[in-house]
Structures are given as C-alpha cells and as structure tokens.
Amino acid sequence: MEFLQSKRNTILPYIISCGLIFLTTLFGELVKNKIGPTNIVMFYLLAVVFIAIRWGKGPAITTSIISVLVFDFFLVPPYLTLSVAHIEYIFTFAAFLTVGIVVSTFASKVREQIMQHQTEKLHSALLNSISHDLKTPLVSITGALTALLDKKSNLDAQHIKELLETARGESSRLNRIVNNLLDMTKMESGVLRISSKPCDLRDLIGACLEQLKERIGSREIKIEIPKDSPEICVDFPFMLKALFNIIDNALKYSPDGSPVEIHVNFLQHKAQVKIRDYGIGIPGEDLKRIFEKFYRIERSQNISGTGLGLCISKGIIEAHSGRIFVESVLDKGSTFIVELPLE
Numbered sequence: 001m002e003f004l005q006s007k008r009n010t011i012l013p014y015i016i017s018c019g020l021i022f023l024t025t026l027f028g029e030l031v032k033n034k035i036g037p038t039n040i041v042m043f044y045l046l047a048v049v050f051i052a053i054r055w056g057k058g059p060a061i062t063t064s065i066i067s068v069l070v071f072d073f074f075l076v077p078p079y080l081t082l083s084v085a086h087i088e089y090i091f092t093f094a095a096f097l098t099v100g101i102v103v104s105t106f107a108s109k110v111r112e113q114i115m116q117h118q119t120e121k122l123h124s125a126l127l128n129s130i131s132h133d134l135k136t137p138l139v140s141i142t143g144a145l146t147a148l149l150d151k152k153s154n155l156d157a158q159h160i161k162e163l164l165e166t167a168r169g170e171s172s173r174l175n176r177i178v179n180n181l182l183d184m185t186k187m188e189s190g191v192l193r194i195s196s197k198p199c200d201l202r203d204l205i206g207a208c209l210e211q212l213k214e215r216i217g218s219r220e221i222k223i224e225i226p227k228d229s230p231e232i233c234v235d236f237p238f239m240l241k242a243l244f245n246i247i248d249n250a251l252k253y254s255p256d257g258s259p260v261e262i263h264v265n266f267l268q269h270k271a272q273v274k275i276r277d278y279g280i281g282i283p284g285e286d287l288k289r290i291f292e293k294f295y296r297i298e299r300s301q302n303i304s305g306t307g308l309g310l311c312i313s314k315g316i317i318e319a320h321s322g323r324i325f326v327e328s329v330l331d332k333g334s335t336f337i338v339e340l341p342l343e
Contacts, residue, residue, distance in 0.1 A: 013055035017063045020047040021070055028075045037075055037149050042142060044071060049103055061101055068097050091148055091160055095167045099141050102171040140170045169214075194238065194319050198231040201264055201271065208243045215251055220259040229264065232271050232340055234320055242316040245309035246275050246324075246336050254279030254333065269342055270322075276335040282328040290326060 024047055028040040044067040052060035072082055072093060144163040147153055155163075202225055209221060250260045254277035261276040282290060291314040317324045321341050328334035 013051065013059035014062060016055075017047070017051050017059050018066070020051070021063065021066055024067075025070050025074050028071070032075055037071075040075060041071065041145055041149070045099065045103065052103065052105075057105055060105075064097055064101055068093050091164055095141075095145060095148065095164055098171055099167060141167050194235045196233040196235055196320070198233050199236050200231055201225060201229060201273070204234070204236065204239060204243065205262060205264075205273075208240055208247060211240075211244060212247060212251070215248065217256075219251065219256065222259050222261040224262070225264040226266060229266060230271075230342060232342060234340065235316075238316045239320065242313040243273070243275075243338070245313045246338070249309055250275055250277035250279070250334070250336070253277060266342070271340045271342055273338040273340075274335055275338075276333060278333040281330040281332055282326065282334055283330060287326060287328065291324070 021044070024040070024043045027043065028037075032040065048060050048063045048067065051063045069082070073080060144167045147155065147163055148160065205223065205225070209216065247260065247262070254260065258278040261274075263274040263276070265272045265274070291310050293308065293311045314324050317338055317340070322339050324336065324338050326334055326336050
C-alpha cells in the first residue's frame with residue numbers, strides 16, 4: 001500500500017499538468033479567433049508557474065515542453081501539424097521554452113525555500129519577493145512574445161534578435177535571483193566553503209565591471225587603485241559575487257547621470273575597497289539593518305530587488321575574515337567599505 005501511495009504521489013503532478021494543458025488548449029481552441037495566440041501563451045506560462053510552485057522543477061519543465069508542442073500542434077497555423085507557417089514562431093517557441101524552464105527553476109527553488117523556512121515572516125518575505133521580481137521580467141517577456149506572434153508586425157531578423165535578447169536578459173535576471181537564494185541557503189546551513197588563492201584586485205574589479213557593463217551603460221566609473229598593489233587571498237568567484245552585489249546596488253540607488261567611485265587602499269594588514277555612489281542615501285534607522293536578509297529601505301520601493309544582495313555580500317566577506325560597513329548621508333549618497341586581510 002505504501003508503495004502504491006508513493007507511486008501515486010509521484011505520478012499525480014504529471015497527471016494534473018496534462019489536465020491543465022488540456023484545459024488551456026481547449027480554452028485556446030474556443031477563443032483563438034478572438035484574442036490571438038499571444039494571450040494564450042501566457043495561460044500556458046501560468047500553468048508552468050503553478051506546477052513549479054506546487055510540485056517543483058521536474059513536473060514544471062515537463063509542462064513547459066508539452067505546452068510548446070501542444071500549442072504548436074493545435075493553435076499555430078497550419079493546424080494539427082508541428083510545422084509552422086512563419087519563422088517567427090520558431091523563435092517564439094524557443095523563447096517560451098527557455099522562459100518556462102527558467103521560471104519553473106526559479107519558482108521551484110522558492111518553493112524549496114518556503115518548505116525549509118516555515119516561519120510566517122520569511123514566508124511573507126519570499127512571497128513578496130516572488131510577486132515583485134516576477135512582475136517586471138514577465139511584462140518584458142510578454143511584450144517580446146506579443147511582437148513575435150503579431151503577424152502584422154513584419155519583423156526583420158534584427159528586430160527578432162533584439163526581442164529574443166530582451167527575453168534572454170530577463171531570464172538571466174531570474175537566474176540571478178535563484179542563485180542568490182541558493183547562496184543564502186548555503187550560508188544559513190553552514191556549507192559555504194571558501195577556497196582562497198592569491199589574486200589581483202584589479203582583475204577582480206575588472207571582471208566585476210565586465211559582468212555589469214550592460215547596467216553601467218554610459219555611466220562613469222571612477223577607479224583608483226595604487227600601482228604595484230599587493231595580491232590578496234580570496235575565493236575569486238565568491239568575492240566577485242560580493243563586489244558585484246555592492247556595485248550593482250550603487251548603480252541602482254543613484255541617478256543615471258551620476259558617477260560611481262571605486263577606491264582601493266592598502267593599510268598595514270588589510271586591503272580596503274570603498275564603493276561610493278551619489279544617490280538617495282540611507283536613513284540612520286536603516287543603517288544597522290541594511291545587511292539583514294530581505295530588508296529594504298522604504299524609499300526604495302520603486303527599485304527592483306529582493307533584499308538579498310547585501311546580506312550575501314556580508315556573508316561572503318565575513319567568511320574571508322573581513323568586514324563590511326556603510327557610511328551614508330541622505331540625498332548625497334552612500335559609501336560601502338570592504339576590508340579584507342592581506343594575509
């Protein structure tokens with residue numbers, strides 16, 4: 001009996017997934033001449049998100065793949081065949097499948113976090129994070145899919161490429177959120193392992209700015225690093241992530257035309273990295289809590305983010321026997337100071 005019950009629990013998500021796809025397809029057949037395929041695609045995506053939150057990654061990815069095939073077979077001309085009349089649909093299917101897999105991965109990881117942390121406060125914070133951070137990417141993805149599916153748009157190859165790049169960029173943002181959640185889980189469970197090797201701070205900061213080049217755009221980044229600076233021993237990938245979060249934070253919370261300054265100093269036994277922005281600043285009551293998990297200042301509600309970046313940076317830096325703190329003046333900017341031992 002226990003074996004049969006286990007088997008039933010394993011198969012049930014896939015049965016429900018097929019049922020949701022069937023209902024979505026039936027709905028699509030009834031309205032395809034009225035609302036167009038673009039809106040129908042979003043119903044399939046909602047089914048993927050629901051399955052991911054309820055049952056996890058495996059059933060959700062299966063739902064994504066089956067949804068693409070069923071949508072193509074029943075709702076895309078020529079009907080009842082897997083061939084397509086317009087090349088745009090091929091790009092649409094690829095974009096939808098990619099988005100479906102990324103969203104399902106993101107949603108399933110959040111589901112795991114919710115299962116691991118049953119407190120009401122963390123549960124609420126995770127749900128708020130989902131609703132806030134899924135909104136903007138999904139709006140962008142919807143816009144890209146709408147344009148790709150619009151037969152009247154007559155898109156050229158360059159425009160198709162730009163739309164797919166938009167979808168890919170938003171998918172990358174969701175991936176970063178997933179990685180932040182995984183890093184937070186590692187730190188809380190005590191399995192974060194640091195493997196330090198000598199590296200040059202110039203290389204570390206350069207690699208960080210390279211990853212942020214799209215967000216930086218035309219912004220001025222002022223860098224001051226002493227010549228003949230000594231190497232420091234750090235875990236390059238982890239420290240890269242820590243500095244990435246801090247610089248990304250400086251870019252988000254300061255005006256587009258303002259510079260971001262990065263100053264490196266070497267004191268007697270430590271390296272000091274100062275990252276300064278000329279943004280909104282941090283109120284005094286928030287300074288002590290700015291590195292807490294999911295904490296975001298009230299003035300930042302119109303800025304995207306989960307409130308995990310600085311907390312993760314603090315954990316990584318402290319794992320290197322370093323420290324991070326912040327100095328800030330309202331409406332004049334903030335300076336995040338990272339100190340790392342030279343030995």
